[in-house]
Amino acid sequence: MNLQSVKTLYLAEMARSLRTLLQSVISPVISTSLYFVVFGAAIGTRISEVDGVSYGAFIVPGLIMLMLLTQSVSNASFGIFFPRFSGSVYEILSAPMSYVEVVIGYVGAAASKSMLLGLIVLLTARLFVPYSIEHPLMMLVFLVLTAVTFSLLGFIIGIWADGFEKLQLVPLLVITPLTFLGGTFYSIDMLPPFWQTVTLANPVVYLVSGFRWSFYGISDVSPLVSLLMILLFLSVALAVLSWIFKSGYRLKP
Amino acid sequence: MIRVEGLSKTFRGGFQALVDVDLEIRRGEIFALLGPNGAGKTTLISVICGLVNPSAGRVTVDGYDNLREYRKARALIGLVPQELTSEAFTTVWDTVSFSRGLFGKPKDPAHIERVLRSLTLWEKRDNRLLQLSGGMKRRVLIAKALAHEPQVLFLDEPTAGVDVALRREMWEVVRQLRDQGVTIILTTHYIEEAEEMADRIGVIRRGEIVLVENKHALMRKLGNKELTLHLHEPLDAVPTALTGHGLALTDEGHALVYSYNAASQEESSSISGLLADLEAVGLRVKDLHTRQSSLEDIFVSLVQERA
Numbered sequence: 002m003n004l005q006s007v008k009t010l011y012l013a014e015m016a017r018s019l020r021t022l023l024q025s026v027i028s029p030v031i032s033t034s035l036y037f038v039v040f041g042a043a044i045g046t047r048i049s050e051v052d053g054v055s056y057g058a059f060i061v062p063g064l065i066m067l068m069l070l071t072q073s074v075s076n077a078s079f080g081i082f083f084p085r086f087s088g089s090v091y092e093i094l095s096a097p098m099s100y101v102e103v104v105i106g107y108v109g110a111a112a113s114k115s116m117l118l119g120l121i122v123l124l125t126a127r128l129f130v131p132y133s134i135e136h137p138l139m140m141l142v143f144l145v146l147t148a149v150t151f152s153l154l155g156f157i158i159g160i161w162a163d164g165f166e167k168l169q170l171v172p173l174l175v176i177t178p179l180t181f182l183g184g185t186f187y188s189i190d191m192l193p194p195f196w197q198t199v200t201l202a203n204p205v206v207y208l209v210s211g212f213r214w215s216f217y218g219i220s221d222v223s224p225l226v227s228l229l230m231i232l233l234f235l236s237v238a239l240a241v242l243s244w245i246f247k248s249g250y251r252l253k254p
Numbered sequence: 255m256i257r258v259e260g261l262s263k264t265f266r267g268g269f270q271a272l273v274d275v276d277l278e279i280r281r282g283e284i285f286a287l288l289g290p291n292g293a294g295k296t297t298l299i300s301v302i303c304g305l306v307n308p309s310a311g312r313v314t315v316d317g318y319d320n321l322r323e324y325r326k327a328r329a330l331i332g333l334v335p336q337e338l339t340s341e342a343f344t345t346v347w348d349t350v351s352f353s354r355g356l357f358g359k360p361k362d363p364a365h366i367e368r369v370l371r372s373l374t375l376w377e378k379r380d381n382r383l384l385q386l387s388g389g390m391k392r393r394v395l396i397a398k399a400l401a402h403e404p405q406v407l408f409l410d411e412p413t414a415g416v417d418v419a420l421r422r423e424m425w426e427v428v429r430q431l432r433d434q435g436v437t438i439i440l441t442t443h444y445i446e447e448a449e450e451m452a453d454r455i456g457v458i459r460r461g462e463i464v465l466v467e468n469k470h471a472l473m474r475k476l477g478n479k480e481l482t483l484h485l486h487e488p489l490d491a492v493p494t495a496l497t498g499h500g501l502a503l504t505d506e507g508h509a510l511v512y513s514y515n516a517a518s519q520e521e522s523s524s525i526s527g528l529l530a531d532l533e534a535v536g537l538r539v540k541d542l543h544t545r546q547s548s549l550e551d552i553f554v555s556l557v558q559e560r561a
């Protein structure tokens with residue numbers, strides 16, 4: 002493992018994010034507060050409790066997931082798309098680094114940043130509602146696995162995209178709707194039976210459910226199923242990436 | 255230092271950009287790869303540097319296979335691409351230091367400083383790249399390529415679209431690097447540049463290396479010039495007093511053409527003899543001009559020679 006190269010790439014990517022530090026930190030704080038005002042205060046007065054947890058506390062894990070998914074995808078996709086777009090990717094591709102090392106640098110940085118933002122959301126939520134974390138270790142496991150998996154997805158999108166439109170299309174048309182429909186703001190028990198079944202096809206359901214379980218011990222699907230699903234997504238992302246590198250798709254003619 | 259054997263590249267879509275290329279670059283030399291646009295210069299460099307996958311053949315860098323032992327091979331190479339590329343918001347210092355780290359070398363501010371000074375970028379070290387002119391950006395790319403102390407430097411059309419002053423400066427930088435023992439491969443479509451800089455020249459056309467030759471030998475081969483004398487009165491035949499000069503009569507007797515080799519002392523000095531004889535015969539010359547074989551002519555003649 003060429004640690005020096007990986008470290009350099011990772012730190013440069015982190016530095017790129019930190020150049021816009023203020024905006025990176027302020028926007029999740031503001032959006033989280035807005036969600037609490039709108040969902041917590043407005044809806045929370047009607048739905049007082051879900052499975053014995055106050056509605057405000059109930060949506061905290063979902064909000065963190067929302068932040069984690071969107072940020073992982075957008076950071077990682079931009080991270081690799083931009084050098085491709087500007088042409089400076091030649092340097093990465095001609096460096097004495099393996100593909101695995103390149104991915105660790107980019108995806109590691111994207112995942113780190115989104116986890117950091119996830120934690121900021123967690124802290125911001127504290128201003129609005131008290132919550133507890135029943136399984137802190139599992140909470141971290143879900144956090145890391147989700148951030149890494151979706152950063153890999155973002156990295157793949159950043160290689161696939163051949164323009165800014167495509168780069169924004171996937172987060173906008175896929176990630177955001179799936180997150181909103183994935184039980185972020187409700188328990189899927191609240192849906193009619195037909196929609197409960199349909200919802201199970203949404204991968205985000207498993208992420209949110211498992212993550213919420215690590216907070217309150219309540220879940221829509223078993224936490225073990227959630228964990229297995231995340232590992233499945235991770236394997237799929239890794240398989241796609243390894244195909245990309247083997248075939249040279251969009252990187253090496 | 256670099257050995258290319260039987261290298262071919264066919265792009266997806268079927269276009270063959272490199273045809274069975276064999277090439278050897280010697281340690282410490284400046285090698286110019288000369289060829290018109292689209293000849294395959296960038297493709298050849300890209301395959302050596304690992305940016306394009308070869309369809310056939312192999313490349314070794316200082317004995318290391320560039321695919322199987324890519325870490326060792328690539329660590330020896332610095333690449334300055336043809337297109338200006340840059341991460342607009344980083345500073346000169348940061349981007350050059352980044353390049354060093356990316357190639358696995360530990361931090362060495364003293365080395366970065368030396369590189370920046372040698373490229374007269376030191377004053378600009380804290381500038382963001384978007385504040386720099388095109389010429390400065392190209393120098394930054396050179397600095398990035400030198401940051402990890404490579405033994406081989408590839409310069410892909412380093413002076414294309416660069417003004418004369420900067421071109422001279424680039425050449426100076428390249429010479430200094432060669433003096434430090436760096437092997438340099440540069441591509442160009444300017445014959446003057448190859449002539450000015452190179453120890454050896456390889457000519458590439460349509461993906462094939464047409465010839466590789468020591469510069470002096472090549473320049474002698476390519477140095478043919480024509481002197482055309484436009485006459486006041488047309489002639490029916492070359493005057494007998496001038497037959498010794500090997501003149502040709504063209505333009506329906508209105509012009510005399512004298513071919514000579516500018517690289518040869520003796521042949522160029524014979525021009526004065528020709529002019530003296532013209533005077534003696536009393537031919538009145540209206541105008542005269544000389545023409546050097548253009549790169550295109552040279553390619554054509556090279557290809558015909560091979561056919």
Ligand SMILES: Nc1ncnc2c1ncn2[C@@H]1O[C@H](COP(=O)(O)OP(=O)(O)O)[C@@H](O)[C@H]1O
Nearest residue numbers: 254265269271290291292293294295296297298
């Ligand atoms: N990725 C690619 N896919 C298809 N054709 C390509 C690709 N890159 C270059 N070519 C073609 O290969 C030929 C050689 O290109 P190049 O090596 O850039 O030439 P040069 O650098 O000598 O101007 C050109 O005809 C170009 O259009």
Ligand SMILES: [Mg+2]
Nearest residue numbers: 295296297336
């Ligand atoms: Mg080129």
